[in-house]
Amino acid sequence: MNTTPEDKYTLLAKSPEQRSSFLLLTLSEQKAIWTLVDDDGAMILTTDEEDCIPVWPDEAFVKDWINDEWSHCRAHCISQEDWQQRWLPGLEEDGIQIAMFPVPGEEGLIIAPWEMAEKLG
Numbered sequence: 001m002n003t004t005p006e007d008k009y010t011l012l013a014k015s016p017e018q019r020s021s022f023l024l025l026t027l028s029e030q031k032a033i034w035t036l037v038d039d040d041g042a043m044i045l046t047t048d049e050e051d052c053i054p055v056w057p058d059e060a061f062v063k064d065w066i067n068d069e070w071s072h073c074r075a076h077c078i079s080q081e082d083w084q085q086r087w088l089p090g091l092e093e094d095g096i097q098i099a100m101f102p103v104p105g106e107e108g109l110i111i112a113p114w115e116m117a118e119k120l121g
Contacts, residue, residue: 008060015110019101024119026057033083034062037076045099052099053091054109066106084120088113 011022027033034056036043045052056062062075071116078087092113100116101110 006121011061012103019103020109020111023055023057023101024116027080027083027120030057030115031080032077033057033080034059035076035078036062036065036070038073042076043070043073044096045102047099047110049111050096050097051095052107054099054102056101061101061103080120084117088117092110 011019014022023033035053042112045054054065059075059077066073066075097110097112098116100109100111
């Protein structure tokens, strides 16, 4: 996926639900999802109630988060197969939720790994 600056701006302005729908559609089309990692593994966002792994549809959106406290991180692409077979069961087991396509200053829609697995079929 090659996201133009205009496309990116339009997507970032959408509601959390619209961004989540776009993320799921892109995952099914591109067969990949993106997150942030460092040398110790995936980065975790902490909301008021839970720990979440943030995921995005494209590397361009991940790069917006590589600054300040996460400046040591890098974008990481996960294949759809790996996401569904390894990551979702592992996140469920560890009690970690999924932050669907968050934007800076807003955590986005939070769903449980089993919910995402259901949506993906």
